[in-house]
Amino acid sequence: MLPPEGTAMGRTLAEKVWDDHVVRRAEGEPDLLFIDLHLIHEVTSPQAFEGLRAAGRPVRRTDLTIATEDHNTPTLDIDKPIADPVSRNQIETLRKNCAEFGVRLHSLGDREQGVVHVVGPQLGLTQPGTTVVCGDSHTSTHGAFGALAFGIGTSQVEHVLATQTLPMAPFRTMAVTVEGELPEGVTAKDLILAVIAQIGTGGGQGYVIEYRGSAIEKLSMEARMTICNMSIEAGARAGMIAPDATTFAYLEGRDHAPQGEDWDAAVAYWKTLRTDEDAAFDHEVVIDAAALSPFVTWGTNPGQGAPLSAAVPDPASFADDSERQAAEKALDYMGLTAGTPLREVAVDTVFVGSCTNGRIEDLRAAAEVIKGRKVADGVRMLVVPGSARVGLQAVDEGLDQVFTAAGAEWRHAGCSMCLGMNPDQLAPGERSASTSNRNFEGRQGKGGRTHLVSPRVAAATAVVGTLASPADLARSDSTAPTTEV
Amino acid sequence: MEAFTTHTGRAVPLRRSNVDTDQIIPAHWLKKITRNGFEDGLFEAWRKDPEFVLNRPERQGASVLVAGPDFGTGSSREHAAWALQNYGFKAVISSRYADIFRGNSLKNGLLTVVLPQPVVERLWEITEADPTAEITVDLVNRRVTAGDGEKAVDEPFELDDNTRWRLLEGLDDISLSLRNETDIAAFEARRPAFKPVTQAL
Numbered sequence: 311m312l313p314p315e316g317t318a319m320g321r322t323l324a325e326k327v328w329d330d331h332v333v334r335r336a337e338g339e340p341d342l343l344f345i346d347l348h349l350i351h352e353v354t355s356p357q358a359f360e361g362l363r364a365a366g367r368p369v370r371r372t373d374l375t376i377a378t379e380d381h382n383t384p385t386l387d388i389d390k391p392i393a394d395p396v397s398r399n400q401i402e403t404l405r406k407n408c409a410e411f412g413v414r415l416h417s418l419g420d421r422e423q424g425v426v427h428v429v430g431p432q433l434g435l436t437q438p439g440t441t442v443v444c445g446d447s448h449t450s451t452h453g454a455f456g457a458l459a460f461g462i463g464t465s466q467v468e469h470v471l472a473t474q475t476l477p478m479a480p481f482r483t484m485a486v487t488v489e490g491e492l493p494e495g496v497t498a499k500d501l502i503l504a505v506i507a508q509i510g511t512g513g514g515q516g517y518v519i520e521y522r523g524s525a526i527e528k529l530s531m532e533a534r535m536t537i538c539n540m541s542i543e544a545g546a547r548a549g550m551i552a553p554d555a556t557t558f559a560y561l562e563g564r565d566h567a568p569q570g571e572d573w574d575a576a577v578a579y580w581k582t583l584r585t586d587e588d589a590a591f592d593h594e595v596v597i598d599a600a601a602l603s604p605f606v607t608w609g610t611n612p613g614q615g616a617p618l619s620a621a622v623p624d625p626a627s628f629a630d631d632s633e634r635q636a637a638e639k640a641l642d643y644m645g646l647t648a649g650t651p652l653r654e655v656a657v658d659t660v661f662v663g664s665c666t667n668g669r670i671e672d673l674r675a676a677a678e679v680i681k682g683r684k685v686a687d688g689v690r691m692l693v694v695p696g697s698a699r700v701g702l703q704a705v706d707e708g709l710d711q712v713f714t715a716a717g718a719e720w721r722h723a724g725c726s727m728c729l730g731m732n733p734d735q736l737a738p739g740e741r742s743a744s745t746s747n748r749n750f751e752g753r754q755g756k757g758g759r760t761h762l763v764s765p766r767v768a769a770a771t772a773v774v775g776t777l778a779s780p781a782d783l784a785r786s787d788s789t790a791p792t793t794e795v
Numbered sequence: 796m797e798a799f800t801t802h803t804g805r806a807v808p809l810r811r812s813n814v815d816t817d818q819i820i821p822a823h824w825l826k827k828i829t830r831n832g833f834e835d836g837l838f839e840a841w842r843k844d845p846e847f848v849l850n851r852p853e854r855q856g857a858s859v860l861v862a863g864p865d866f867g868t869g870s871s872r873e874h875a876a877w878a879l880q881n882y883g884f885k886a887v888i889s890s891r892y893a894d895i896f897r898g899n900s901l902k903n904g905l906l907t908v909v910l911p912q913p914v915v916e917r918l919w920e921i922t923e924a925d926p927t928a929e930i931t932v933d934l935v936n937r938r939v940t941a942g943d944g945e946k947a948v949d950e951p952f953e954l955d956d957n958t959r960w961r962l963l964e965g966l967d968d969i970s971l972s973l974r975n976e977t978d979i980a981a982f983e984a985r986r987p988a989f990k991p992v993t994q995a996l
């Protein structure tokens with residue numbers, strides 16, 4: 311990761327942020343990094359707090375730690391006690407731990423409660439050039455701000471609570487450069503699904519990926535978060551995007567953004583956070599934005615995806631042995647036949663939400679498509695805002711009305727059907743189009759079958775009943791108010 | 796953490812690639828607030844099938860898991876490493892792991908060994924041909940050995956010195972980091988004022 315001594319090679323964005331956080335560097339040891347922000351939730355923290363208690367250690371920096379409830383929380387009747395006693399116990403354990411150790415907590419019913427990766431950015435806590443960790447793999451989301459953000463395990467959660475540092479193994483750097491103009495109606499979700507299909511679920515292993523190029527620069531912060539969020543699905547350690555005017559504009563005025571002189575000092579620093587011209591990446595991938603189209607998954611890992619216009623692939627078409635076997639197993643689990651056009655795959659459920667696509671822009675995109683239309687007979691559509699605040703904003707904008715008028719269910723914030731730890735689950739054999747990030751076997755409920763899609767494809771699919779894009783709607787229902795494609 | 800020096804045991808050949816953490820331990824198990832008691836959740840969905848390799852009578856008591864590439868992809872749940880350990884696995888062998896899973900395992904003393912896929916294939920053949928065959932994972936010499944004769948495996952594996960030392964000694968990372976208190980305090984003192992805080996102290 312470091313250039314050999316005596317050479318003055320440029321550094322990548324990731325290397326700059328890393329170097330600025332080295333507490334201690336010693337030969338033969340991993341660097342000890344300082345952690346700027348530690349996000350906590352109920353699932354991966356109980357054993358960590360228990361460890362602190364057993365060792366008689368305090369939380370070193372409660373001022374750099376924040377907790378929220380998200381994975382287990384119900385999305386209905388949130389004012390009632392949680393029905394499942396095991397879930398309730400886990401939430402109550404978080405509440406007790408936060409009270410005992412002095413950690414700020416946003417509980418169910420609080421305006422700032424929500425999916426941990428939606429909460430950090432909306433509060434302005436996620437900032438360029440910071441190190442962010444959370445006991446959750448999708449911590450990579452925060453890289454959208456030019457933060458170095460890693461998902462960690464529970465032992466590491468305990469380590470950060472106790473020391474505010476982490477010993478970290480060096481990483482390699484990968485550039486994913488996306489040049490050109492995304493075709494109309496093609497979104498960040500389609501782009502990242504296409505990237506993962508290209509490099510594979512193990513392709514990013516050991517790397518921090520920096521997304522760059524003109525197509526990335528044009529994206530909103532929400533879209534950048536969608537992309538960085540799914541870096542982990544390519545196996546990457548983290549994903550990053552260099553901060554720019556879009557980033558600064560998003561942050562300015564947020565609760566925890568710096569103010570006054572601090573703001574100026576911060577922006578001056580943030581502007582230095584760009585990969586140097588003469589820096590070298592260990593690996594580079596170039597993608598032509600103009601060649602992309604709406605993308606969906608057909609299999610049981612996020613790399614098993616294809617353009618919506620394609621058909622379910624024939625496993626025999628995979629040259630690689632283990633890929634072929636994986637495809638066979640996936641088709642079997644998914645109940646799909648090779649050669650079936652993806653547009654003919656009928657779904658039972660549509661889920662709009664998660665830390666991938668549960669932000670306001672995502673809800674707007676889905677609402678725009680479904681406005682004035684109806685969810686198809688026999689299809690259930692669940693809309694779950696990423697945070698309580700996103701939910702309130704959506705209500706302000708009348709989006710909840712758009713969804714309910716179409717026949718969708720408007721729910722309270724949380725992870726919900728992204729992983730089905732709460733009652734929002736698929737029944738065995740049920741099929742969903744989901745804006746979340748994982749289509750693993752059983753992820754959304756035992757035996758459930760998941761197709762990962764963008765919010766626009768999700769909404770169009772809800773209307774048609776089979777995997778569809780908004781363009782299909784414009785073609786099929788000329789009576790409805792015309793929607794752009 | 797229990798120290799790991801060398802382990803010899805029978806194996807479970809898991810001929811699957813991309814075994815994600817949702818397969819290793821499904822989400823509903825994550826509601827527990829302890830580090831143990833996850834053994835019954837290990838590969839829960841697949842274990843419903845009596846023919847699943849873990850259910851085979853000849854695999855009972857096996858302690859080395861030999862898995863396909865990209866083992867442990869997906870979520871950061873450390874429960875995956877705990878479940879494997881709770882079940883009785885001491886070591887996992889695969890040609891490639893997801894980073895977070897591997898880090899979690901090594902922090903808990905579950906040795907995740909990386910060997911090239913052709914070697915993994917040979918280990919599968921050895922243990923499938925003779926379920927009583929034992930695999931030795933020797934961390935002291937960083938070698939995996941199994942079988943005899945022509946097909947025998949005797950392969951070195953890589954693991955960085957620092958991780959190896961921690962595992963051999965059974966050292967707890969937190970106390971190691973806290974030895975650097977002066978460095979941590981010095982870093983905190985020079986941290987810029989514009990950096991965010993979640994609450995005033």
Ligand code: SF4
Binds near residue numbers: 665
């Ligand atoms: S929304 Fe899904 S991916 Fe995101 S933190 Fe929650 S469970 Fe994990």
